[in-house]
Amino acid sequence: TRTPVNVTVTGAAGQIGYALLFRIASGHLLGADVPVKLRLLEIPQGLKAAEGTAMELDDCAFPLLQGIEITDDPNVGFDGANVALLVGARPRTKGMERGDLLSANGGIFKPQGKAINDNAADDIKVLVVGNPANTNALIAQAAAPDVPAERFTAMTRLDHNRALSQLAKKTGSAVSDIKRLTIWGNHSATQYPDIFHAEIAGKNAAEVVNDEKWLADTFIPTVAKRGAAIIEARGASSAASAANAAIDHVHTWVNGTAAGDWTSMGIPSDGSYGVPEGLISSFPVTCKDGKYEIVQGLDINEFSRARIDASVQELKEERDAVRELGLI
Numbered sequence: 411t412r413t414p415v416n417v418t419v420t421g422a423a424g425q426i427g428y429a430l431l432f433r434i435a436s437g438h439l440l441g442a443d444v445p446v447k448l449r450l451l452e453i454p455q456g457l458k459a460a461e462g463t464a465m466e467l468d469d470c471a472f473p474l475l476q477g478i479e480i481t482d483d484p485n486v487g488f489d490g491a492n493v494a495l496l497v498g499a500r501p502r503t504k505g506m507e508r509g510d511l512l513s514a515n516g517g518i519f520k521p522q523g524k525a526i527n528d529n530a531a532d533d534i535k536v537l538v539v540g541n542p543a544n545t546n547a548l549i550a551q552a553a554a555p556d557v558p559a560e561r562f563t564a565m566t567r568l569d570h571n572r573a574l575s576q577l578a579k580k581t582g583s584a585v586s587d588i589k590r591l592t593i594w595g596n597h598s599a600t601q602y603p604d605i606f607h608a609e610i611a612g613k614n615a616a617e618v619v620n621d622e623k624w625l626a627d628t629f630i631p632t633v634a635k636r637g638a639a640i641i642e643a644r645g646a647s648s649a650a651s652a653a654n655a656a657i658d659h660v661h662t663w664v665n666g667t668a669a670g671d672w673t674s675m676g677i678p679s680d681g682s683y684g685v686p687e688g689l690i691s692s693f694p695v696t697c698k699d700g701k702y703e704i705v706q707g708l709d710i711n712e713f714s715r716a717r718i719d720a721s722v723q724e725l726k727e728e729r730d731a732v733r734e735l736g737l738i
């Protein structure tokens with residue numbers, strides 16, 4: 411039998427946590443033959459609700475779930491962690507300045523990064539879901555100098571999945587026929603969903619669509635503002651689809667991308683495509699044997715270049731702001 415993988419989830423008592431934990435425990439995160447031990451990290455006010463969720467996890471009698479531990483101490487929460495899903499974050503509230511948002515999140519992600527540095531397993535893989543995800547990942551990474559920088563990633567898979575679905579609808583194709591779609595940049599309204607290299611049933615997606623106006627005025631804003639549209643419709647932010655994307659992100663990272671396809675992940679830049687080294691930006695990546703690589707050699711047209719640059723500019727500004735606050 412395989413040794414269980416330790417999976418730590420922060421913000422476990424929140425909305426995304428509730429949609430996420432059951433799928434981790436049922437084998438969707440790592441594989442149907444991989445036993446898991448869950449650690450739920452919450453703040454003191456969240457502990458009771460996390461205990462309730464743990465009771466329900468017990469009641470599912472998942473064969474793969476070999477233990478649940480609940481704590482509000484990051485050193486305990488990340489002890490021996492192989493996979494860490496950092497979901498708990500401080501959301502932007504009305505009238506909140508960006509500096510306040512970044513420093514509030516610095517207060518969460520800096521200590522968590524340090525606790526990961528000091529306690530996690532050598533093979534730790536980190537996914538930051540909590541917003542602003544890219545910059546929170548940068549803060550956690552900076553606090554974990556002993557962990558290889560590339561183990562800190564931010565989630566743009568929800569944007570990727572949203573783009574797949576919108577493109578499938580527009581072209582009357584199946585999502586499974588679409589390959590090589592890319593989200594570039596920040597997980598924010600400036601992100602750029604790129605279909606110029608995408609294929610639909612083997613044909614170039616931009617040529618199939620053949621409608622730059624739809625691309626600029628409908629597709630890109632629909633994907634980028636989908637989170638707000640969900641809040642408007644549901645009266646609550648996207649939780650199940652965010653949890654699903656977190657599952658997809660880690661599953662792909664661990665188990666690999668399909669031949670001929672790639673995915674989108676927020677990862678530390680190595681300078682590819684003019685993205686300054688070290689910024690955590692979304693790129694097209696292939697995954698194999700638990701490692702990812704940026705897809706190289708793509709031609710970036712003017713339409714794409716301007717949009718990638720704008721999103722990267724925003725990431726630079728966020729980085730400068732957290733630098734000024736002493737968070738990195």
Ligand code: NAI
Pocket residue numbers: 420421422423424425426427451452453455456497498499500501518538539540541542543565566567568569597647648649652
């Ligand atoms: P929520 O408010 O329902 O839950 C957040 C939970 O985090 C709460 O239970 C809270 O007690 C906990 N928490 C706060 N600080 C913590 C800390 N220091 N340690 C451990 N737990 C802590 O929020 P929800 O809906 O689950 O969303 C979580 C985050 O995910 C938000 O920041 C949201 O903006 C982000 N998000 C990111 C997406 C992406 O695509 N990257 C998509 C959707 C949401």
